[in-house]
Amino acid sequence: MSVNPFVIDVRSVPRRAGSMVEVDRTVAAPDRIGAQMVGIPAGADVHLDLRLESVTEGVLVSGTVDGPLDGQCGRCLDPIEDSVSVYLTELFAYPDSETDKTSDDEDVERIVDEEINLEQTIIDAIGTELPLTPVCTPDCPGLCQVCGVKLADAEPDHGHDVIDPRWAKLAAFKDDAE
Structure with missing residues (x-):
């Protein structure tokens, strides 16, 4: 016990x-x-x-x-x-x-x-x-929502080109036009 x-x-x-x-x-x-x-x-x-x-x-x-x-x-x-x-x-x-x-x-x-x-x-x-x-x-900035990298250690210009899923089909037309 x-x-x-x-x-x-x-x-x-x-x-x-x-x-x-x-x-x-x-x-x-x-x-x-x-x-x-x-x-x-x-x-x-x-x-x-x-x-x-x-x-x-x-x-x-x-x-x-x-x-x-x-x-x-x-x-x-x-x-x-x-x-x-x-x-x-x-x-x-x-x-x-x-x-x-x-x-x-x-x-x-x-x-x-x-x-x-x-x-x-x-x-x-x-x-x-x-x-x-x-x-x-x-003031901890946390983690990047896209890739998970610690934002305090990331480059100042860290970012991702994320296409809104509602517009994703239109992006395909843009690629075809180019």
Whole structure:
């Protein structure tokens, strides 16, 4: 059985409101976090710098999560390497607290067996931070639509004489006339 590195034991956080414990650790991402085009690769180091604060209804987790990104440019398909940093704020409700009793399962996270699982919270936070179409540079021209050559590397006069298919039959008449 593998241990999820995003699970934190909260027994060290006293149940007195205002008590706080800091967690500063680096863990390996068990799976890719993000999208196919860009994300934190599996096995990459993810740094957690968090505060676990005891509140009346549970444990409030706040802090930053940082990790390296890799992926492909959405325009030219070149590899991209970058980093991502997100700020988390999430309440994990104590079992049998008012929040636990009055909230739907999807509305609030819960403490289970004195542990909190930050994995889905981190996945959601990073997913909303990532670009829908990552680019290697803001002005990346992409690929030629006709031949697929990278336009940043192409000659300045790169182009193709493309005949509109609606006029293609007329081009044959022009060739016959010449």
